Amino acid sequence: MQQSKLITLLRAFTATEHKEFRKFVRSPFFNTNENVVKLYDYLYKYAPGFDSPRLDRQKVFSFLFPDEPYKEIKIQQFASLLVTLIEQFWIHNDLKEPAPDATLRLADAYRQRRLMMYWQKTLSGIDNLPPTNAPDAAYYQLQQQIQQHEAIEAQEKREQEPHLQEVLHKLTVFFTVSYLRYGSKALNFRRFNPQQDYNMPLLEEVVAYAAQPENTGNPAMQIYLHIWLSLQQPDDETHFEGLKSLLMQHHHLFTRPEAEEMFVFAHNYCIGKLNKGQQRYLRELFDLYRFEMEHGIINPQETLSASVYRNIITIAQLLGEWVWMEDFINNFRQAVGEDTYIFNLARLRFLQKRYTQTVELLQNRQDRFGDVLMLLAAKSLQLKALYELFMLDTDGVSDYDDALETFIASFIALLQRRKKELLHHYVYYLNLTQKVRQLLTQQLSGRVKPRFLLALEQSVQKTTEIAEKAWLLEKIAAAKTGNG
Structure with missing residues (x-):
């Protein structure tokens, strides 16, 4: 079985x-x-x-x-x-669970039994339930009006208008919100998949209706309208500004997954601008992420995707938000797991030039990183920190030269042991360790040879398969000028 x-x-x-x-x-x-x-x-x-x-x-x-x-x-x-x-x-x-569909069923049960007082009270209670996603909320509001219509029709009073205007209005709202939401998703997908085409014949009418003054009081409709416009007209930054303002004002009206999805559209807009060289959107993106964390849209008690975590760390690093970055790393420790926490805390310490703490954090973790790529990244970070400590120890009192030589040998041994598993990553990190070893040997010789450093620099520049290339070239350049 x-x-x-x-x-x-x-x-x-x-x-x-x-x-x-x-x-x-x-x-x-x-x-x-x-x-x-x-x-x-x-x-x-x-x-x-x-x-x-x-x-x-x-x-x-x-x-x-x-x-x-x-x-x-x-x-x-x-x-x-x-x-x-x-x-x-x-x-x-x-x-x-308190949900609109269950409440609607209960209200309908009261109506069918002609218990109209309890029907009306139950039906009006839908408005006090926890938030649901925008299309569903519009649908439940539509169903409320349909029940009102059916209740009037059941009385067979031909002279009484059977609540049809309210039904038609809610039907239009439901359709508009849903159309804009899924239309925006389609347009966003097409940005990354240009060969994909979608037929949206009513789009102009829907956008025109959503933009009418009487609809400005509908947050869901206005948010999805601004999402659509920011995708359709990315050069007009007022659409993004409007979207950001609406999200910060009305995020609490939506379920957390839908609010998160809405913010992702805003993230993508910022990333698109950054890709075009508009660096001010780095701060915009940071402010969006910070707002989401402050208001529980991104929750430290739940798993955080690796890509979002990396984005937040990178943005904070580029902006020099060291204190905030450390708080974020500590607050989201459980959300990302111990490996990611240790690695990113060690990386922060390295960026702060606190190299001893970098080494201590990574030594304590040693080879327990479950993900092989994170293991390699941690090893290369430890290699860089040991090299920086070696260069700072001008009097040689701490034996960082021995520690660095020993670490390089152990790193190469690890690469050899796991060569089949590492695939093409093996070459990148082997080249890194070998070039650092050559640079270290030159530093330990007591007399740095400019011709050797020039040859090493040219070799690194020509090597495409090498990890930490920018850092290594920076260290070689420092050695050439006698500063490291």
């Missing part, structure tokens, strides 16, 4: 869900078949992996029906009943 749908669903359960489902499957309201309870209890013994050989179909059947010959169709029947219960359990749990 390991490959069955039933086992796949059970593997997706959390420990809490298993605890709740044990009660659910025993509730006579949802299940009256004792064999389904027995089946779940038997399977649960092998949670959470559900990979025991005791889950063979025939063994499970023998447990349920010890006196009967094996029947495939019978075990399938009970497995299907348990799958249905799991699906009902998930739906039931979702409906326990």
